[in-house]
Amino acid sequence: MSALPILELDSIEADIAGSRILRGVSLTVEPGEVVALMGRNGVGKTTTLRTITGLLAHRSGDIRFENQPINRVPIDRRARQGIAHVPQGRDIFPHLTVGENLQAGLTVKRRTRSEAKEALDRVYDLFPVLREMLKRKGGVLSGGQQQQLAIGRALLTGPKLLILDEPTEGIQPSIIDLIGDTLKRLKQEGGLAMLLVEQYVDFCRETADRFYTMDRGAVSASGTIAELTDEVVREHLEV
Numbered sequence: 001m002s003a004l005p006i007l008e009l010d011s012i013e014a015d016i017a018g019s020r021i022l023r024g025v026s027l028t029v030e031p032g033e034v035v036a037l038m039g040r041n042g043v044g045k046t047t048t049l050r051t052i053t054g055l056l057a058h059r060s061g062d063i064r065f066e067n068q069p070i071n072r073v074p075i076d077r078r079a080r081q082g083i084a085h086v087p088q089g090r091d092i093f094p095h096l097t098v099g100e101n102l103q104a105g106l107t108v109k110r111r112t113r114s115e116a117k118e119a120l121d122r123v124y125d126l127f128p129v130l131r132e133m134l135k136r137k138g139g140v141l142s143g144g145q146q147q148q149l150a151i152g153r154a155l156l157t158g159p160k161l162l163i164l165d166e167p168t169e170g171i172q173p174s175i176i177d178l179i180g181d182t183l184k185r186l187k188q189e190g191g192l193a194m195l196l197v198e199q200y201v202d203f204c205r206e207t208a209d210r211f212y213t214m215d216r217g218a219v220s221a222s223g224t225i226a227e228l229t230d231e232v233v234r235e236h237l238e239v
């Protein structure tokens, strides 16, 4: 591809509690592209995402965002630069209302009142249930509603790269379809780049342009999504 990657990981090594968890992870996400990061449990997918957002400091290797190294950039500045993270388990504030959870996303980027309203209206257009539930506490929403809230809140930070950790986990099929359709809309209408950790192969085939598989802390295979054949799935993903 001709454009420079929006995100580039070059030989990332990272430790947790004295154990080497990432052993040289290299990957790229191009502008406007959806990339799936796949692999069996415990191979280091979530840890890779945490090094990108800045939740975990890596010990060596380079992370570049829009062609600038961000190795030592703190987490809040990475968010302001345009890296949004929807973590596994969604991490919404259970005691705040849906509206208050969304306001938390709005604080990341400086906006005029009308820009903020426009951004909120866009989220309600993508996820109408959030408007209906505005006064409800986040903690009483269903898993699928919480996932929509978490994605909506991440979108309100004004991201250039949206990172999603297992967005289909524990969610009913109709909402999985809605989330898949929404990610496709965000790519088509807004050209938003996405990096998606996901175990659900069909969801990746539906939504992603390219894939990487990981094994024991490193990338074990990669290709276009058409190259994610049943054979690749058997070799790299099935338990």
Ligand SMILES: Nc1ncnc2c1ncn2[C@@H]1O[C@H](COP(=O)(O)OP(=O)(O)OP(=O)(O)O)[C@@H](O)[C@H]1O
Residues within 6 Å of the ligand: 016, 017, 021, 039, 040, 041, 042, 043, 044, 045, 046, 047, 048
């Ligand atoms: N806080 C922690 N303390 C100790 N070990 C950890 C911690 N977090 C992760 N690990 C270990 O790091 C390895 C990679 O974990 P990671 O969560 O990145 O895997 P994953 O590929 O995302 O798997 P899963 O699909 O199960 O979330 C695992 O062996 C895990 O046990």
